[in-house]
Amino acid sequence: MRSLATGFKKEGKTVGLVPTMGYFHEGHLSLMRRARQQNDIVVVSIYVNPLQFGPKEDYKEYPRDLDRDKALAEGVGVDVIFAPSDEEMYFKDHSVFVDEVSMTDVLCGKSRPGHFRGVLTVVAKLFNIVLPDRAYFGMKDYQQLKIIERMVRDLNFPVEIVPCPIVREEDGLAMSSRNIYLAPEERKSALSLSRSLKMAKELIEKEGIDADKIKKMIVEEIKKYPYTKIDYVEIVDADSLKPLTKESKKALIALAVFVGKARLIDNTVVDIK
Ligand code: AMP
Numbered sequence: 001m002r003s004l005a006t007g008f009k010k011e012g013k014t015v016g017l018v019p020t021m022g023y024f025h026e027g028h029l030s031l032m033r034r035a036r037q038q039n040d041i042v043v044v045s046i047y048v049n050p051l052q053f054g055p056k057e058d059y060k061e062y063p064r065d066l067d068r069d070k071a072l073a074e075g076v077g078v079d080v081i082f083a084p085s086d087e088e089m090y091f092k093d094h095s096v097f098v099d100e101v102s103m104t105d106v107l108c109g110k111s112r113p114g115h116f117r118g119v120l121t122v123v124a125k126l127f128n129i130v131l132p133d134r135a136y137f138g139m140k141d142y143q144q145l146k147i148i149e150r151m152v153r154d155l156n157f158p159v160e161i162v163p164c165p166i167v168r169e170e171d172g173l174a175m176s177s178r179n180i181y182l183a184p185e186e187r188k189s190a191l192s193l194s195r196s197l198k199m200a201k202e203l204i205e206k207e208g209i210d211a212d213k214i215k216k217m218i219v220e221e222i223k224k225y226p227y228t229k230i231d232y233v234e235i236v237d238a239d240s241l242k243p244l245t246k247e248s249k250k251a252l253i254a255l256a257v258f259v260g261k262a263r264l265i266d267n268t269v270v271d272i273k
Contacts, residue, residue: 001082003042004070006130012042014038017132018235019123019157022046023063023177025236027167031136032076034164039072043130046083050088052118059259063076063180082130089125097121098155100147103139105252107143109267111231119144120151126156134160138167140174142252146241168194174266181262191261193266197222200253204270209251211235211244222257231256231263239271248272 009017016039018031035042046069053059066083074079098120103109111115126136136146149161167175172194173187182190196218202216218233236242238250254267 001043001084001127002131004080005129008041009131013042014133015039015041015131016162017126017130017135018042018044018078019126019135020044020138021048021062021177022069023065023202024069024180025043025175025177027138027140027168027175029076030167031138031164032073032078034189035134035136036077037163038134042078043080043082044078045121045126045130046081047089047126049089049118049122050086051121052115054112054114058178058181058263059110061181089122094265096219098124098151100150103143103147103150106236106241107232107234108256109143109147115145116144117153120147123148124151124155124157126160132159134162138163138164139267139269140166140176140265142238142254142269144237159201159248164213166230171197174264176264178262178264182259186227186260186262189227190257190262190264192222192225192228193255193257193264194272197253197255197266197268201268201270204251204272209235209244209270209272211251214253218255219255221254222244227260229258231258244272 016035018035020028048062050059070081086116097117099117104116132259145163151163153161171191173190200214215233215235222230233255235251235253237244237248238252246252251270251272252267256265
């Protein structure tokens with residue numbers, strides 16, 4: 001991959017990277033299409049990174065289908081798929097990690113200790129292997145996007161981060177490889193995530209922001225549905241991921257909910273004046 005990448009550089013070609021864990025859906029494909037529009041070469045990495053899964057999480061069950069992914073990526077004009085093995089990615093005595101210390105103790109970082117350390121470490125490695133000019137990340141994983149932007153800023157990676165909007169099913173469910181875990185009845189309950197976020201957004205636009213009231217409304221709405229177990233519902237400043245202040249311009253409403261065994265996340269960003 002590195003020698004391909006240096007070849008592209010020598011030829012003066014721009015490279016767009018879409019890092020993924022595979023099992024593609026329209027969300028992934030939207031990132032690839034965006035990368036296709038903006039770069040000479042599009043590289044998609046497919047790697048289920050063991051470092052970002054906790055010991056009780058779904059690393060083993062995480063869905064994988066490389067042949068299907070290859071066909072889908074080819075269909076949107078991807079040039080290179082980089083799908084390394086664990087042995088290629090990590091030395092047995094790997095001992096250097098990337099940590100962010102200001103935005104990782106909230107939201108998913110709080111529920112999944114070590115998760116963002118795993119994400120940042122693998123993304124830093126991918127940037128050094130693929131040498132992209134641009135890298136594409138979905139706003140579905142909003143906290144991940146913010147923390148990666150911070151890494152790029154603080155460690156001077158010569159990469160432009162391109163945020164991409166959340167892609168949803170027609171009924172509002174945010175697309176996720178983990179939606180495959182949902183039984184039909186659970187999938188109905190899972191709609192409460194996007195629905196409650198939509199209700200929250202409308203309420204804020206009408207009445208202004210009262211974080212406690214909105215959080216309570218979302219929790220009540222989600223709890224109405226069977227198979228749901230709330231991990232967190234939070235409203236924070238969308239730039240700092242810290243509590244809202246009078247200076248806050250945008251609020252992030254983010255939630256994580258177990259629906260059956262699937263841990264689903266969703267969010268929305270609201271302008272506050
Ligand atoms: P994953 O394979 O789940 O690690 O996701 C790879 C990339 O796709 C990440 O940047 C995600 O934020 C992005 N992504 C996943 N689901 C969606 C979605 N529904 N809409 C937009 N981007 C997404």
